[in-house]
Amino acid sequence: MRFALVGQPNCGKSTLFNQVAGYKAATGNFSGTTVTFTETKVHVQGKVIELVDLPGTYSLLGTNPAERVVLDYLVSNMVDVIINVVDATHLAQGLTLTLELLELKRPTVLAINMMDEASRQGVHVDGEALSRFLQIPVLPIVATKGQGVRTVFSTAYTIGKDQTNAPRQLYSPELEEQIDHLKNLIAPVRLPIGSEALALKLLEGDPALIDQVGKKIKGAEAEIQKAVDTLCHITGRQAVWLVSKERHDLALQICEKVYKKTKKRLTLRDRLDDYLLHPFFGYVFLIAILFLFFWSVNKVGGVIEAPLIQLSDYLDARLLELIGSEGLFAQILSGALQGFMGGLAIVLPYLVPFLIGLGLLEDVGYLPRIAFLMDSLMHRMGLHGKAVVPFILGYGCNVTSIMSTRIMEEKRDRFLSALLSSMVPCSARMAIIFGLAAFYLGPVYGVGIYILNIVVIALTGRIISHYLPEDSPGLILEMPVYRFPTLRTVTAKAWLRIREFIVEAWPLLIVGSVLLAVMNHYHLAQITDVIFRPVTWLLNLPPQVGTPLIFGILRKELSLIMLGQALGSMDFSQVLTQVQMISYTIFVVFYIPCLATLVAIRKELGVKAMGAITAITLLVAVLSALIVRLVATPILG
Amino acid sequence: MNLLQVKNDIWVRVIGFRGGWGMQRHFMQIGFLPGNTARIIRTAPFHGPLLVEVDDREIVIGRKVARHILVEEIA
Numbered sequence: 001m002r003f004a005l006v007g008q009p010n011c012g013k014s015t016l017f018n019q020v021a022g023y024k025a026a027t028g029n030f031s032g033t034t035v036t037f038t039e040t041k042v043h044v045q046g047k048v049i050e051l052v053d054l055p056g057t058y059s060l061l062g063t064n065p066a067e068r069v070v071l072d073y074l075v076s077n078m079v080d081v082i083i084n085v086v087d088a089t090h091l092a093q094g095l096t097l098t099l100e101l102l103e104l105k106r107p108t109v110l111a112i113n114m115m116d117e118a119s120r121q122g123v124h125v126d127g128e129a130l131s132r133f134l135q136i137p138v139l140p141i142v143a144t145k146g147q148g149v150r151t152v153f154s155t156a157y158t159i160g161k162d163q164t165n166a167p168r169q170l171y172s173p174e175l176e177e178q179i180d181h182l183k184n185l186i187a188p189v190r191l192p193i194g195s196e197a198l199a200l201k202l203l204e205g206d207p208a209l210i211d212q213v214g215k216k217i218k219g220a221e222a223e224i225q226k227a228v229d230t231l232c233h234i235t236g237r238q239a240v241w242l243v244s245k246e247r248h249d250l251a252l253q254i255c256e257k258v259y260k261k262t263k264k265r266l267t268l269r270d271r272l273d274d275y276l277l278h279p280f281f282g283y284v285f286l287i288a289i290l291f292l293f294f295w296s297v298n299k300v301g302g303v304i305e306a307p308l309i310q311l312s313d314y315l316d317a318r319l320l321e322l323i324g325s326e327g328l329f330a331q332i333l334s335g336a337l338q339g340f341m342g343g344l345a346i347v348l349p350y351l352v353p354f355l356i357g358l359g360l361l362e363d364v365g366y367l368p369r370i371a372f373l374m375d376s377l378m379h380r381m382g383l384h385g386k387a388v389v390p391f392i393l394g395y396g397c398n399v400t401s402i403m404s405t406r407i408m409e410e411k412r413d414r415f416l417s418a419l420l421s422s423m424v425p426c427s428a429r430m431a432i433i434f435g436l437a438a439f440y441l442g443p444v445y446g447v448g449i450y451i452l453n454i455v456v457i458a459l460t461g462r463i464i465s466h467y468l469p470e471d472s473p474g475l476i477l478e479m480p481v482y483r484f485p486t487l488r489t490v491t492a493k494a495w496l497r498i499r500e501f502i503v504e505a506w507p508l509l510i511v512g513s514v515l516l517a518v519m520n521h522y523h524l525a526q527i528t529d530v531i532f533r534p535v536t537w538l539l540n541l542p543p544q545v546g547t548p549l550i551f552g553i554l555r556k557e558l559s560l561i562m563l564g565q566a567l568g569s570m571d572f573s574q575v576l577t578q579v580q581m582i583s584y585t586i587f588v589v590f591y592i593p594c595l596a597t598l599v600a601i602r603k604e605l606g607v608k609a610m611g612a613i614t615a616i617t618l619l620v621a622v623l624s625a626l627i628v629r630l631v632a633t634p635i636l637g
Numbered sequence: 638m639n640l641l642q643v644k645n646d647i648w649v650r651v652i653g654f655r656g657g658w659g660m661q662r663h664f665m666q667i668g669f670l671p672g673n674t675a676r677i678i679r680t681a682p683f684h685g686p687l688l689v690e691v692d693d694r695e696i697v698i699g700r701k702v703a704r705h706i707l708v709e710e711i712a
Contacts, residue, residue, distance in 0.1 A: 058666035090694060244665050279682040372697050376683040384699055385686060474699030475686050476663060
């Protein structure tokens with residue numbers, strides 16, 4: 001059996017999903033965290049169930065690629081039970097989608113989420129009355145705490161087994177007449193969504209489905225247009241408008257009967273927003289929050305890094321002393337040690353506090369606030385505030401940020417925010433900034449690089465948007481209420497990425513280091529160094545850093561870990577000047593996205609975009625590193 | 638008048654939209670249905686977006702977007 005989780009943005013589908021699947025889907029307190037579907041297998045009453053978490057959508061007419069995923073999935077996959085998650089505090093909105101889902105006439109369970117938040121706000125939802133009205137099971141849950149989750153799945157299993165199809169609500173007679181008319185016409189088309197739902201989607205003018213039906217039935221397109229015209233003639237409204245309005249009105253009617261608000265909403269959010277969104281103090285808080293965030297990461301990481309680096313160099317020296325430094329075997333062992341210790345000493349100490357901090361910001365609901373404050377700045381680089389989401393996610397991982405560009409409606413916006421957010425230093429490059437520049441030159445340099453990074457991104461955005469003029473309608477984003485993050489979701493979310501580092505990246509770091517040791521032994525690295533020689537020459541870097549830069553495209557951490565191997569010491573102050581450390585860090589921050597990011601760009605935006613982003617970032621990296629080198633040389637000597 | 642012409646904290650009623658279908662549908666999805674009441678809670682500085690309360694939700698909308706939402710004052 002297959003269950004699908006469907007609901008509006010930020011209603012807690014992924015939180016519910018993670019409750020039963022372990023932490024597999026990303027969650028956060030803002031719209032558009034889930035942009036593609038995640039599938040997993042869960043056990044319900046001893047049976048294996050396929051469970052799919054679909055992106056949040058306001059309706060089944062996708063206005064952006066993330067929302068489109070939902071309709072495409074329901075049209076092409078047989079779903080046995082739809083678990084519709086609705087935010088209790090926004091019941092009327094949620095029910096609009098519920099009514100649309102009921103049109104599919106599949107077994108459906110309605111899970112009313114955030115009952116705890118609702119009771120805090122004085123909201124009461126009469127689940128029994130709602131269940132009687134819609135004739136489907138309605139169950140209260142608190143997904144963050146796992147309350148009621150088990151009942152939802154066992155109920156879903158029961159109605160799935162019995163094939164208890166949910167009935168749909170009837171709309172106005174004029175609309176029903178056209179549904180009936182089209183239903184007969186399209187009877188030969190067999191899709192998992194059923195003929196009445198299909199008829200409605202055709203009336204709403206879904207281009208993909210009209211095309212699909214038109215190919216199967218001759219003259220269907222003309223008939224559909226005729227039905228739309230008839231409706232328009234009778235009601236004076238476009239069908240798509242009429243259908244939305246009827247669903248919404250019906251949802252309001254139902255809501256009136258089952259939804260009560262006894263006291264006015266708590267004003268904590270308004271009071272907090274008075275400070276955090278204040279025209280002046282809002283920015284003070286923004287800078288303070290981000291500063292505190294990066295300062296803590298730097299502090300925690302630095303305390304752990306220092307002794308581990310010493311240990312690493314000590315162990316390496318002892319190892320070579322023990323078995324002699326000349327042989328290939330010794331070089332391989334030393335390479336493996338450096339790869340292992342690099343991950344332990346330079347990456348993990350910064351990665352762990354960073355991910356926990358980012359998780360907190362995501363779950364509290366601060367990201368949309370940043371979007372609000374930064375919208376006008378984003379316009380200056382040719383984007384709007386929604387692009388803040390990929391930007392901030394980019395500080396965690398660029399792959400996630402590329403995926404999240406799907407929440408934008410225009411392709412041009414997606415390309416530009418993909419380009420710019422791929423230059424945001426991800427957690428791997430964060431480790432390089434902190435582990436190299438900030439560690440050896442002082443935290444000021446770390447902060448300086450982050451600021452420079454933002455300036456360069458803004459400039460690049462400005463230049464590129466000059467050639468790609470902005471024509472998007474602008475920002476539309478829902479502002480969520482603040483939520484207290486639970487320890488469980490924050491740590492689980494951090495663990496998801498840390499595990500990815502340990503399982504995928506760390507072994508690669510060790511292999512990369514060993515490979516470089518072998519290449520050094522046979523003097524092969526000199527050949528690969530040549531590829532980046534123009535860059536290393538221009539930036540006055542030792543030629544040996546060319547190979548770490550090439551490997552850095554595979555995994556950004558490699559450009560630091562292999563640097564130790566290439567230069568013969570993890571204590572970089574012995575082998576690089578301060579200017580070299582800065583120009584190297586700056587170059588690494590901007591140049592060519594990592595392989596995983598490139599693949600994501602190709603998937604989302606195509607080969608051309610991937611090529612363009614590769615070329616632009618390389619150019620930006622060379623220019624910024626060169627300028628910094630020229631400016632820093634007289635200062636640092 | 639359009640939403641951009643409304644002062645902060647004044648309740649207005651949505652009466653219609655300018656712009657294509659895609660945009661109108663999007664407005665309706667986030668609660669800007671004709672007849673619904675809305676108010677601007679605050680505006681971001683530097684010509685930034687508006688934070689609007691509509692249908693019991695808070696929505697951030699850019700200035701260009703706000704110009705497409707037609708409203709009338711509630712007498």
